[in-house]
Amino acid sequence: MNVLAKDKFDTLRIHAGYKPENHQFASSVPIYQTAAFGLSNTEVANEIVQGKHPDRFDYTRDGNPTSHVLEERIAAIEGGIEAVSVGSGMSAISFTIFNVAEGGGRIIAPTNIYGSSLDEFRNFFPKFGINFDFVDDVNDFDKIKSLIQDDTKAIYVESVANPSTEIADIETLAKIAHDAGIPLIVDNTFPTPYLLRPFEFGADIVVYSSTKGINGHGNTLSGLIVDHGKFNWASGKFPQFTEEEFTLGDEESDDHESFYSKFGAAAFIKRIRVKYVRLLGSVLSPIDSYFVLLGLETISERLDKEVASATKIAEFLRDNEHVERVYYSGIEKDNSLVAKYFSKGVGSILSFELKGNEKNIAKLIDNVHVFSYLPNIGDAKSLIVNPSRTTHREIPAGIRTKHALNNQVIRLSIGLEDIDDLIGDLRNGFEKAFD
Numbered sequence: 001m002n003v004l005a006k007d008k009f010d011t012l013r014i015h016a017g018y019k020p021e022n023h024q025f026a027s028s029v030p031i032y033q034t035a036a037f038g039l040s041n042t043e044v045a046n047e048i049v050q051g052k053h054p055d056r057f058d059y060t061r062d063g064n065p066t067s068h069v070l071e072e073r074i075a076a077i078e079g080g081i082e083a084v085s086v087g088s089g090m091s092a093i094s095f096t097i098f099n100v101a102e103g104g105g106r107i108i109a110p111t112n113i114y115g116s117s118l119d120e121f122r123n124f125f126p127k128f129g130i131n132f133d134f135v136d137d138v139n140d141f142d143k144i145k146s147l148i149q150d151d152t153k154a155i156y157v158e159s160v161a162n163p164s165t166e167i168a169d170i171e172t173l174a175k176i177a178h179d180a181g182i183p184l185i186v187d188n189t190f191p192t193p194y195l196l197r198p199f200e201f202g203a204d205i206v207v208y209s210s211t212k213g214i215n216g217h218g219n220t221l222s223g224l225i226v227d228h229g230k231f232n233w234a235s236g237k238f239p240q241f242t243e244e245e246f247t248l249g250d251e252e253s254d255d256h257e258s259f260y261s262k263f264g265a266a267a268f269i270k271r272i273r274v275k276y277v278r279l280l281g282s283v284l285s286p287i288d289s290y291f292v293l294l295g296l297e298t299i300s301e302r303l304d305k306e307v308a309s310a311t312k313i314a315e316f317l318r319d320n321e322h323v324e325r326v327y328y329s330g331i332e333k334d335n336s337l338v339a340k341y342f343s344k345g346v347g348s349i350l351s352f353e354l355k356g357n358e359k360n361i362a363k364l365i366d367n368v369h370v371f372s373y374l375p376n377i378g379d380a381k382s383l384i385v386n387p388s389r390t391t392h393r394e395i396p397a398g399i400r401t402k403h404a405l406n407n408q409v410i411r412l413s414i415g416l417e418d419i420d421d422l423i424g425d426l427r428n429g430f431e432k433a434f435d
């Protein structure tokens with residue numbers, strides 16, 4: 001089975017990056033549960049560490065065959081030059097921000113993003129000399145342009161915001177970034193590459209919490225970083241890619257290299273692997289890579305069903321007397337960004353504001369039985385959560401209330417159960433919440 005880049009998504013998600021003939025013809029990608037790999041003999045060892053045997057591995061922190069299949073597969077379905085797998089979505093985000101703004105600089109980001117991301121951007125990265133300029137509206141292009149300064153290193157957005165499902169106009173944001181000589185970084189966790197591939201609209205780096213919809217079964221944490229391979233890192237704004245790097249050269253032959261001179265278009269993603277994963281750790285373990293690969297095989301069918309059910313549930317909620325407002329771009333008929341970016345739907349996550357007070361919220365959550373009350377999304381099981389008290393509690397109320405996140409908001413992640421049971425569960429929950 002030789003998969004070609006021209007193959008379509010549904011073929012690539014099952015076959016890309018894997019050649020069974022190199023693995024005893026195993027049908028399922030083997031789990032290489034090992035810390036290290038034999039080096040054969042001293043001569044071969046020398047060649048392996050110099051990167052002359054791309055099919056050989058030495059130590060799982062530097063690379064592992066199971067994780068390698070996942071990385072190749074994601075790069076193929078995303079249309080990127082290379083991908084790196086890491087231990088969690090937060091590692092993917094952290095390593096990407098450090099790699100682009102190492103040594104200090106500014107990054108522009110919206111305030112309506114994942115709770116831990118906003119906490120890290122507001123309160124943690126500044127301790128490393130990386131400061132953020134925030135916008136409340138991700139598509140306020142004039143404001144974003146006005147915030148770009150000499151030391152601005154990137155624009156960072158979520159393609160679909162958590163949990164308001166507001167859509168970022170990636171094509172316009174990529175143009176603004178490129179005009180300023182900086183990359184656009186997109187957290188594409190909500191839609192997954194099945195519903196949206198940001199590179200097609202000019203994004204430069206895509207990050208994922210593959211804990212969510214890519215894996216789809218809520219059984220392991222994982223993160224992915226994918227590089228489009230189109231951004232010019234040699235402009236002078238990013239010296240970390242052009243400065244000489246001892247470990248890339250060869251002392252004996254007096255060979256000097258930088259990430260850019262050695263890897264060209266892949267400088268960014270190679271630097272993530274060689275510096276951040278290798279030196280800071282946070283490696284995705286082989287068995288977890290296997291779980292992600294397994295989940296990925298059914299992503300299209302899962303997402304199609306979840307989007308259909310999420311749409312029906314959003315419509316049910318919109319027409320419910322106890323619901324103040326539904327947040328799901330998928331049912332906004334006049335939303336031009338849905339038409340432009342999401343022909344297959346905006347995803348399985350929606351939220352809504354319940355009328356009443358926090359007692360009604362508690363009663364609703366405590367009286368649903370098909371929905372599980374837990375802080376995750378993108379699972380085959382349907383999930384319910386009160387974000388202001390759980391997933392988004394790191395965000396100050398002043399910012400939360402601007403983004404559909406007051407204490408009356410409930411987030412749902414729609415799984416694969418029967419749609420009648422899901423709606424029946426919510427209907428029963430509403431009755432109990434307001435009796």
Ligand SMILES: *Cc1c(COP(=O)(O)O)cnc(C)c1O
Pocket residue numbers: 088089090091114116117158162187189190208209210211212221222223377
């Ligand atoms: C969950 C999530 C993350 C963090 O991912 P982990 O795998 O939990 O570290 C980042 N961004 C978004 C949009 C998320 O939903």
